[in-house]
Amino acid sequence: MQPSETRREFTNDEATDFTAILTKIKPRTPDAGVQLYAPYSYDAATALIEGMKAADSTDPATYLPAMQKVDFKGVTGNIAFDAKGDIKEGGISLYRYADGKWEPLK
Secondary structure (H helix, E strand, O other): OOHHHHOOOOOHHHHHHHHHHHHHHHHHOOOOOHHHOHHHHHHHHHHHHHHHHHHOOOOHHHHHHHHHHOEEEEOOEEEEEOOOOOEOOOOOOOEEEEOOEEEEOO
């Protein structure tokens, strides 16, 4: 692939149209900017890379089982997976109130 095929310059009209679209949708989603999901995306990409390194392969059939070995301190917290592939410490925790105190659901 030639560099000219991987990058395209936008015309002023296209850039203006894109800016107009962003300006139009921003009032409907004031707090849902790209930055909201960026840390999670960063950790997800890092987890995949660590799984590939652990498996010494970029083949999903090879590196997906190795994801169970992934364990690192990400920007959103500790990143590690259980045997089913679920994250061990998710970004959301559920609690219940019992016996006068809050306790996490397991």
